[in-house]
Amino acid sequence: DAGITQSPRHKVTETGTPVTLRCHQTENHRYMYWYRQDPGHGLRLIHYSYGVKDTDKGEVSDGYSVSRSKTEDFLLTLESATSSQTSVYFCAITGSGTYNEQFFGPGTRLTVL
Amino acid sequence: KQEVTQIPAALSVPEGENLVLNCSFTDSAIYNLQWFRQDPGKGLTSLLLIQSSQREQTSGRLNASLDKSSGRSTLYIAASQPGDSATYLCAVSGNYGQNFVFGPGTRLSVLP
Numbered sequence: 001d002a003g004i005t006q007s008p009r010h011k012v013t014e015t016g017t018p019v020t021l022r023c024h025q026t027e028n029h030r031y032m033y034w035y036r037q038d039p040g041h042g043l044r045l046i047h048y049s050y051g052v053k054d055t056d057k058g059e060v061s062d063g064y065s066v067s068r069s070k071t072e073d074f075l076l077t078l079e080s081a082t083s084s085q086t087s088v089y090f091c092a093i094t095g096s097g098t099y100n101e102q103f104f105g106p107g108t109r110l111t112v113l
Numbered sequence: 114k115q116e117v118t119q120i121p122a123a124l125s126v127p128e129g130e131n132l133v134l135n136c137s138f139t140d141s142a143i144y145n146l147q148w149f150r151q152d153p154g155k156g157l158t159s160l161l162l163i164q165s166s167q168r169e170q171t172s173g174r175l176n177a178s179l180d181k182s183s184g185r186s187t188l189y190i191a192a193s194q195p196g197d198s199a200t201y202l203c204a205v206s207g208n209y210g211q212n213f214v215f216g217p218g219t220r221l222s223v224l225p
Contacts, residue, residue, distance in 0.1 A: 033213075042202075042215050042216065042217045042218065043157075043202070043204075043215040044215075045212070045213065090156060090157070092157075100144065100145060100206060101145075101147060101159055101162045102147060102157075102159065102204070102213060103159060104149075104156040104157040104158075104159075105156055106155065106156045107155070107156050
């Protein structure tokens with residue numbers, strides 16, 4: 001357990017509404033990641049952060065933005081949710097001094113109607 | 114672009130069998146390789162991490178090997194148990210440990 005929590009754990013929303021998912025870590029890790037997991041596509045990287053206010057795009061970043069104003073929090077925002085963004089979203093960190101071993105949060109199941 | 118595949122996609126074995134799961138990657142310039150298990154509706158749990166300079170890692174009944182030059186890793190599970198039933202994923206990283214790419218997973222069922 002790397003002290004990673006995600007909120008909310010479940011969310012149902014309507015097309016066109018903004019949605020923000022939160023990832024919180026308690027162990028001061030530098031790198032944080034957002035993935036989505038979909039049947040037939042596996043896990044795909046959306047965005048990642050390598051420090052406060054330092055972020056970069058992943059493989060499937062279109063339609064998503066992120067922010068990291070504190071080391072412990074990494075926010076994922078869907079500015080205008082679409083049905084194609086229905087998915088399970090996972091946050092992850094890489095542990096310091098552990099050869100970049102990744103640890104995952106419990107996930108957020110998002111349904112966009 | 115790195116691509117990761119896993120064979121088989123699904124596997125069903127009787128309890129007590131030893132089994133091997135396979136992971137292949139197209140670009141051998143990796144920083145490390147990590148194996149995870151995922152139970153239905155849950156997050157990923159790290160099982161083993163192999164650095165690019167290592168050949169294998171062991172944890173209990175699990176042994177993971179890495180042949181970087183051929184782009185292959187195997188996860189060996191000894192004396193399988195029903196509690197081992199889960200989906201097993203491998204992931205490789207480049208660029209000094211970032212930019213992880215995941216395989217699609219192998220769904221394992223161990224029958225009592």
